Amino acid sequence: xxxSDSIKTIRLSGELEIGRKDEIRxxxxxxxxxxxxxxxxxxxxxxxxVALTELLRFCVASSHDAIPxxxxxxxxxxxxxxxxAGLAGAFKIFGDRDTARVYLEHSGAE
Amino acid sequence: MKRASELRLxxxxxxxxxxxxxxxxxxxxEALQFDRGVRDDVTTAAGEALANVVEHAYARSxxxxxxxxxxxxxxxxxxxxxxxxxxxxxxxxxxxLPGRGFGLRIIRAITHQLNIDxxxxxxxxxxxxxxxxxxxx
Numbered sequence: 001x002x003x004s005d006s007i008k009t010i011r012l013s014g015e016l017e018i019g020r021k022d023e024i025r026x027x028x029x030x031x032x033x034x035x036x037x038x039x040x041x042x043x044x045x046x047x048x049x050v051a052l053t054e055l056l057r058f059c060v061a062s063s064h065d066a067i068p069x070x071x072x073x074x075x076x077x078x079x080x081x082x083x084x085a086g087l088a089g090a091f092k093i094f095g096d097r098d099t100a101r102v103y104l105e106h107s108g109a110e
Numbered sequence: 111m112k113r114a115s116e117l118r119l120x121x122x123x124x125x126x127x128x129x130x131x132x133x134x135x136x137x138x139x140e141a142l143q144f145d146r147g148v149r150d151d152v153t154t155a156a157g158e159a160l161a162n163v164v165e166h167a168y169a170r171s172x173x174x175x176x177x178x179x180x181x182x183x184x185x186x187x188x189x190x191x192x193x194x195x196x197x198x199x200x201x202x203x204x205x206x207l208p209g210r211g212f213g214l215r216i217i218r219a220i221t222h223q224l225n226i227d228x229x230x231x232x233x234x235x236x237x238x239x240x241x242x243x244x245x246x247x
Contacts, residue, residue, distance in 0.1 A: 015129055017128060017129055017132075017157065017161070018125045018128050018160075018161040018164055018165065019125040019126050019128055019129055021125070046132075046150075046153075046154075046157075048154070048157050048158060048161055048213075049158055049161065049212035049213040049216055050161055050165075052212055053212065076146075076147070076150065077150040077154060080150070080151070080154075081154055081216060083219075084154075084215065084216040084219035084220060085212040085215055085216050085219075086212075086215060087212070
């Protein structure tokens, strides 16, 4: 995790699936000073509904606290499984980190 | 021209076995020369069925019962691909809770046909067919 400014970055990689449920939940945590969160999933090669549920829980909780969250997704499988689950509107998804940071900065992070 | 082929796997219904089963299914599909998009979708659907077994199938079962899961994949000469995921537990029919229950939704979005037989344990039978799905993705 990287927290060089008010945007906290959480990086997850590899296969996000049921066998890593606890690890995913542990990674998706905010600190009191966080004003925005970039969840970098660029190196995720596979995601299942267990991972989506954890991501959704994190995004909903952050939204309740008025903390914007942006996801960076590059893997076609990940993008499709979000669509299949009917969750395309539930996440702010970007194809690269720079665009995601611009979104977060304009959402009041800085 | 893909040849007819079968894959059978049998493992304990535990989280650490789900990824290896998916990887074996991926290798099976690679050997049949399915492209990346098809492999991703089929293994995603199978992964959801497997995760469902691991998370829910044996929650109400007596401890003496063997808690295992089987995957059976078959590709026939008519261009149809079947993947069955079987367990000896109980299928829980209920309305999805808010923010949960995405697994079956994902499976339904991917498969051409889905059948869930709960006569003895649960058999989730997924069929993938059609030119658009199997050749162009």
